[in-house]
Amino acid sequence: MSPGRGPGGPRIYVSAGEPSGDAHAAAVVTALRRRLPDATFEAFGGPGLEAAGATVLDRMERMSVVGFVEALAKLPAHFRLLGRVGDAFRAGRYDLVILVDYPGYHLRAAAAARAAGIPVLYYIAPQMWAWGVGRVRKLTTVQRLAVILPFEEPFFRQRGVPATFVGHPLRDRVPPPPRAEARRTLGLDPSRPVLGVFPGSRAQEVARLWPVFRDAAAAVLAEHPTAQVVVAGTPRGRYDRPGAIHIHRGDPLPVFAAADAGLCKSGTTTLEAALADLPMVIAYRLNPVSFAIAIRLLRVPHVGLVNLIAGREVAPEFLQAAATPQALAAAVLPLLDGRSDAARHQREGLALVRDRLGPPGAADRVARLAEELLG
Numbered sequence: 001m002s003p004g005r006g007p008g009g010p011r012i013y014v015s016a017g018e019p020s021g022d023a024h025a026a027a028v029v030t031a032l033r034r035r036l037p038d039a040t041f042e043a044f045g046g047p048g049l050e051a052a053g054a055t056v057l058d059r060m061e062r063m064s065v066v067g068f069v070e071a072l073a074k075l076p077a078h079f080r081l082l083g084r085v086g087d088a089f090r091a092g093r094y095d096l097v098i099l100v101d102y103p104g105y106h107l108r109a110a111a112a113a114r115a116a117g118i119p120v121l122y123y124i125a126p127q128m129w130a131w132g133v134g135r136v137r138k139l140t141t142v143q144r145l146a147v148i149l150p151f152e153e154p155f156f157r158q159r160g161v162p163a164t165f166v167g168h169p170l171r172d173r174v175p176p177p178p179r180a181e182a183r184r185t186l187g188l189d190p191s192r193p194v195l196g197v198f199p200g201s202r203a204q205e206v207a208r209l210w211p212v213f214r215d216a217a218a219a220v221l222a223e224h225p226t227a228q229v230v231v232a233g234t235p236r237g238r239y240d241r242p243g244a245i246h247i248h249r250g251d252p253l254p255v256f257a258a259a260d261a262g263l264c265k266s267g268t269t270t271l272e273a274a275l276a277d278l279p280m281v282i283a284y285r286l287n288p289v290s291f292a293i294a295i296r297l298l299r300v301p302h303v304g305l306v307n308l309i310a311g312r313e314v315a316p317e318f319l320q321a322a323a324t325p326q327a328l329a330a331a332v333l334p335l336l337d338g339r340s341d342a343a344r345h346q347r348e349g350l351a352l353v354r355d356r357l358g359p360p361g362a363a364d365r366v367a368r369l370a371e372e373l374l375g
Contacts, residue, residue, distance in 0.1 A: 009038025010095040010374050013088070015109060016045040017060050017102035019201065020268065024124060024169050024363070025100040026052040031367035036374075042094075044081065058084070078105045085109060089116035096374055098366075099142075100124055107138045114141040119373045123366050124148055125163070129155045136161060143373055146366045149309060150356045166365040167358030168271065176257035176276050183258045186248055188228050193336045195220055196259030196278065197231040197245070198252065198269045205265055206237045208285040213263050215325035217245055220333060227336060230255055261335035261343070263328055270306045270315065274353045279335040279346040280315045282307075283323040306353050314349030 012032070016025040026048035029041050033053060041054035050056050058081055082105070088094070089112050097113040099106040103126035113120045120142040128136050129152065136159045139145060145163040147153055156163035176182065180190045188194055197217055199209040217229040221244060229245045232252035239247050248255055256262070256276035264270050266284040273280045282304040306314050316331045318324075334342040 008040065009036060010040075011093060012039055012041050012096045012098060012370070013085075013094040014041055014043040014045065014049060014054055014098045014100070015085075015102070015106060016043070016049060016100040017105055019046065019048075019060075021101040021124065022046040022048040022060060025049055025098070026054075027169060027172070027363035028098065028100070028123065028366045028370070029054050031363045032370055035367055035371055044085070078108075081105070082108055082112065086112040086116075089113050089118055092116070094118055096121065096370060098123060098370060101126075107135075107141075110141045111138070119143040121146065121366070121370050121373055123166075125152050125156065133159075144369050146369055148362060149305070150358065151309070164365075164369060165358065166369075167360070167362040169362040170268070170271055170275055171357055171360040172362060173275075174253070176253050179257055181257075182254040185254050186230055186246065186258055188230060188246065188258060193224070193227045193261075194259045195227055195229045195332065195336060196255045196262040197229060198255070198262055198264045198273070199231070199237075200265040200267075200269065201234050201237075203237070206234070206239070209265055209283065209323075210237075210239055212283070212285070212323055212325055212328065214239070214242065214245065216263060216328035216332070218243060219325050219329035220336075223329070223333060224336060230258065232256075260338060261332050263332055264315075266303045266317070266319075267305065270304050271309075271353070271357065274306050274350045275357075277347060277350055277354075279338075279343045279350070280306075281318065281328055281332045281335070282315050283318045283328060285320055285323055306350065309353045309356050310349050312349070314346055314353065 014025050016022045022045045029052040043049045043054040043056050044058040045056050046060045097118050097120045099122045101124040110120045121144050122142045123146040125145055125147045139161045145156055145161050146166045147163050148168045150165055153163045153165040183190045197213050199206050199213050221227055231247050232255040233239055233247045233249045235249050256272055256278055259278055262273050262278050262280040264273055264280045264282050266282050270282055302308050304315055304317050318327055334340045
């Protein structure tokens with residue numbers, strides 16, 4: 001029996017520092033509890049992990065940030081957390097550590113677990129292929145890396161990290177409702193075209209993207225008066241001066257289903273749009289200093305995940321100063337007509353992306369890897 005294993009089964013520590021990671025970690029815990037009903041779970045996380053049956057020792061809600069500059073303010077809190085977690089690792093409290101995304105903190109946590117002799121399963125790899133190739137050696141502290149993008153497995157394996165492509169967890173979400181039903185749910189006219197606006201869920205993202213997305217949507221309405229615009233908003237997001245734009249707060253799935261075209265922030269949102277077969281325009285804005293750092297480090301030709309997975313530009317990208325209302329409106333207007341060449345061309349690329357995301361069952365495959373590490 002290992003030092004952390006009690007008579008009731010293995011003790012597993014799960015760590016997720018932001019809402020998306022909390023949801024993915026919760027799915028893994030749920031799958032593991034089916035496989036290992038006697039296991040106990042302790043966590044750094046949020047409501048998802050709690051609902052899945054983990055005891056949340058430290059709450060994640062105030063830790064989530066985007067950008068190099070913004071992360072500096074959270075360093076003291078992260079080091080305090082790492083100190084507490086490191087003590088538990090050295091005390092032999094756990095048989096396995098599962099880390100989900102959140103690399104700034106989790107690379108340090110992985111090293112602490114490795115030093116304590118605890119196997120580490122890292123789920124959702126840091127995007128080192130984009131700007132951190134030199135940091136890949138930090139992942140040699142993990143026993144297994146479960147990756148969710150198809151090109152990541154060869155990238156990490158070629159650099160000595162035992163990576164396994166498990167498919168993308170978005171594949172396990174419920175399918176979107178029919179378009180007419182989604183439009184009725186949102187209070188939209190089923191017969192008129194719809195532009196979906198997806199400025200993100202984090203307060204920082206919304207603050208930077210909402211003004212330009214709002215003004216781009218206004219330009220679309222000026223050019224296409226019969227169109228309707230709906231925002232996939234969050235319960236606490238601020239969307240000032242929306243004008244004729246509908247704000248939907250809650251599950252974004254009906255917005256993806258209802259829309260003919262989307263204005264999307266870069267990142268996972270673009271994959272959600274791809275799964276809904278939604279042609280899109282991609283935009284992103286960072287703190288100027290963070291962007292200056294990121295653009296110098298960037299090692300890939302695109303930032304939109306749909307473009308990276310397809311290996312070509314499926315959806316146009318507008319970053320930082322290039323993300324103007326006029327540019328976004330001009331790019332998204334042709335997509336509102338599903339019969340246009342632009343829309344048809346995008347849908348061909350989106351079908352390729354969906355195929356490359358793998359089959360459903362990512363959490364089950366991660367749970368299988370965890371069970372293997374527990375022996």
